Amino acid sequence: MRFYKSETSFFILIVFLGGAGIMLYRAQTALDALSPIVTGDVAKLVGYITTANSSAALFLVAALLCGIFLIYPLIRFQAQDHGKLQAMTQILSARSESLAHAALTDGLTGMQNRRYFDEALREYLVQFGRINKPVGLMILDLDHFKSVNDTYGHHVGDAVLREVARCLKDYTRYHDVVARLGGEEFAVVAPNMEREMLAKLADRIRKAISDIDIAIDDANLKVTTSIGVAVWDRRESWQDFYRRADKLLYNAKNTGRDRVCV
Structure with missing residues (x-):
């Protein structure tokens, strides 16, 4: 059985009250032993202390019973309710993170x-x-x-896209952004890479994609890609930067495909 912090605190309080009860009992035993041997004002004082001690014991017993039968059930109920809310919050948080991840991730690749x-x-x-x-x-x-x-079906097209995605991940660094923009279009954001290095990387990726083999019955399907490559000029907006790289992509398409245009 799991106990919550509030319940543990309550049990500690009960232990302290129990300790106080034991002390009162021992004090009462000592007073009972004194009563036969004292007289006069001392006897009156002992009688007064005995009465006060008995009253304190009654209040202590009442506090213990009230705590055990009235307060503890409320603490237990609230603790369980808090535990359920906490568990529900964790589930909702995890679901929210999952949905956020799904919103930013391509389901196919x-x-x-x-x-x-x-x-x-x-x-x-x-x-x-x-x-x-x-x-x-x-x-x-x-x-x-x-x-x-059109020729082989969308299941083959999906297999091609997954292989291209795997190839891109293999050829890029952990801090590069590799994304599927939609359909058969992909993008790589490569920070801290100059024009010449970027062009060489793009050409290696182009060659790696052209080496992909998709087995179809007795034949192997080959695909190629055209790539537009640009380095930010530090003045253009991110939209203009993207449009410039996209324009270079279409230059590569229009000049024969399966090539890199920088």
Whole structure:
């Protein structure tokens, strides 16, 4: 049986009251022993103390009974009620955290979603702008992905997206933001990375995605991606920064696909 703090405190009080009762009993025993051998005013004083001692004992017994049969049930009920509310609060808090996580996570790939990406990009520009460090951005779009869904079905398309997500996680750092923006479009926010290093990383990712094999019956499906790469110029807003990287992505699409445009 679990006892709450309020109940434990009550039991400690009962122990103290019990100790006081024992002391009163011992005092009464001593007074009873004195009564036959004292006379006059001393006998009157002993009688007065005996009466007061008996009255105190009666009040003590009444306090113990009231505490045990009236106060303790109330304490127990309130403690249990508080425990239920606390447990419910914890459940609701955990559920809230779960919902918040779900709101920022792509259900198919387990990556961050567009909402998280927008907030993270804005915050990264603020924080890294303060310490005068670069922020790189890659926007990726799988080439001819609609034909994959149309030809092989959405279950194959989903498998491709999950493999691309795994590839992106493998090639990025723990503090990079890797997100699925929607459909077959992905993004990587890479702080503290200059243009040349960012371009090399984007090309490694492009090659890694082109090496992905999705087994379909007796054949292997290959996919490629086009990537737009930009480094923040420290003046543009996060929306303008995104639009510039997105424009570079479409340049890569329009100049042949399966390439990086910086």
